[in-house]
Amino acid sequence: MSTDERHALVLGASGFIGRHVVLALGRAGVRVSTASRSRESYERLARWLEGRGHGSAPADLRVDYSRASLIEEECGDVTEIYNCAGAFRFGMQVEEARRANVDSVRAVVEFAARLPSLRRLVQVSGYRVSGTESGAWSEERRRETYRTLGPYEASRVEADAVFRDLAERLGVPWSIVNPASVIGDSATGESDQYLGLASNVKDLWEGALPALPGNGRTFVPVIAADHLARFMTLLPTEPATEGTAYWLLDDDTPALPDLLTLVAEHYGVKAPRARIPASLLKRLPRRLTKADPETLTFLSTDRYPTGSAHAFAVRHGLTMPDTATTVRRWADHLAAHRFGGAPASDRRFITPGGIRTFELGESGAPTVVLPGLPVNADTWAPVVAAIGHARAVDLPGLGMSSGSRDDWPTWSTALVTETGARHLVGHSIGAAAAVEAATAHPQAVERLTLVSPFFLQARPPRAVQWTPLTRLLLSRTTPTALAERLTSATDHAPALRSAVSDLRRGTVAATTARLLAAAANARWREDLRAKLRSHPGPVHVVVGSRDPLAADGQALLDALPHATVTVIDGAGHHPQLTHPEEVALAMGGVLRGQA
Incomplete structure (x- = not known):
């Protein structure tokens, strides 16, 4: 036929x-x-x-x-x-x-x-x-x-x-x-599909899998x-x-514990050492296994x-x-889309400098947003969509990206030289990453936009400099509590659910706490100011009226020949949450659905 x-x-x-x-x-x-x-x-x-x-x-x-x-x-x-x-x-x-x-x-x-x-x-x-x-x-x-x-x-x-x-x-x-x-x-x-094996993968990603199900002969x-x-x-x-x-x-699909270990290694998380036989799982009450009894019939050696x-x-x-390659790509897709919680198609993991990095928006776009603390790339998604030809990436060790602060130089070099980043938009701590990348690659980075650049603003309070307490608070916060902390209102709690989820995963809260403390370091702040002074290209600074520039920060910008400042009335340190339309307009975009 x-x-x-x-x-x-x-x-x-x-x-x-x-x-x-x-x-x-x-x-x-x-x-x-x-x-x-x-x-x-x-x-x-x-x-x-x-x-x-x-x-x-x-x-x-x-x-x-x-x-x-x-x-x-x-x-x-x-x-x-x-x-x-x-x-x-x-x-x-x-x-x-x-x-x-x-x-x-x-x-x-x-x-x-x-x-x-x-x-x-x-x-x-x-x-x-x-x-x-x-x-x-x-x-x-x-x-x-x-x-x-x-x-x-x-x-x-x-x-x-x-x-x-x-x-x-x-x-x-x-x-x-x-x-x-x-x-x-x-x-x-x-x-x-987020049932069955995908639910085990989700538990691995979130650090919620206490033991690997099955043994060396369990075949799923x-x-x-x-x-x-x-x-x-x-x-x-x-x-x-x-x-x-x-x-x-x-x-040749690996035995189930080995398959999940493969995913854990790819995610950069620790696989549980303990294994629990299928026969025991089937006898345990559901309140302990957290698994639907119907799924347990698939744990077989057949x-x-x-x-x-x-x-x-x-x-x-x-x-x-x-199969191993397909499993890794599947695991990436599941995590990038937050296991069904973020169905938009423009989400992926990339590996600049060998660092597993979450990215949303248009792949390869020249405008790249580097989010601040303690939020993530997801909080910038509406602004990224409005700007057009833009993307946002989680910094190493933050959001859904692996790595740490030590990886910034290698990572940012690859981001600029290999992925085509030409306009860096740094928010809060991301402004530091943007300035450091621009200094290292002045010919490649054509524009800098700094949103709430902490090193040009008042130093953070002493409380955030006590890392253990900050880490504990961040790892236990809720979307409502975080929204109130960042915006003085609870309206933006839904937009912060993913950030809270990230803070509860692995070492993200600890990395966030260390960077918050580092933001108060006088030497680092002055080093960033010196690098900004030497940047030859245009610099656009966006701040909220409730989170203004410090006097010496404003003076620095006044002395730069290609610097402009936009003040968003009523906004604080996170204008992408409270005033996304104004942020998009300041960067040349219009939010979808807005005139």
């Missing part, structure tokens, strides 16, 4: 696997129709596809799994269906799980049986559920299976049995893919989302794949029949991406 003859219908197209299937089909030149529950779901899919270079948007069909017709639009020329629909969610009630995962499968098979041109129905099942049962279930078997496995996994087992039985009886040509834990795209790490295999999608789209091209199930996973999938991939020249 040539590409021109193929017309694919993708069900569940707006889901994680479904949209990768649509993308893979489009790249292969296959005509695609997608069936979504709502126009809003389709529009989200279309935007996602457009952002990844997909050509024309697929046809938009509406699906209702409770309706006998399933889809009202004409589908007579559909040659292949990819059923990626269903609910991947723990904690469901039995009837909810059966509606989402069993009844929907029954409706899809019956719909497929009515299509005159159908050559293949490709069903997504699961590596631990497929082929374990067949035929109709008795009520007793159903009750026992749902009691033993839990609603999610039991519904997938039942759905697999229903699919096989009904497809055979109705004469529907089928193939089944049984993917392992589907992680991110092999090239970008992109994923919006993974597969890259784009590899799975490409494999699926090839199945209808080969007649021999009809009536066959394929287990798709990497047999292996799976992958031979047919390997052979098929070889015949089609499909090479499985390196």
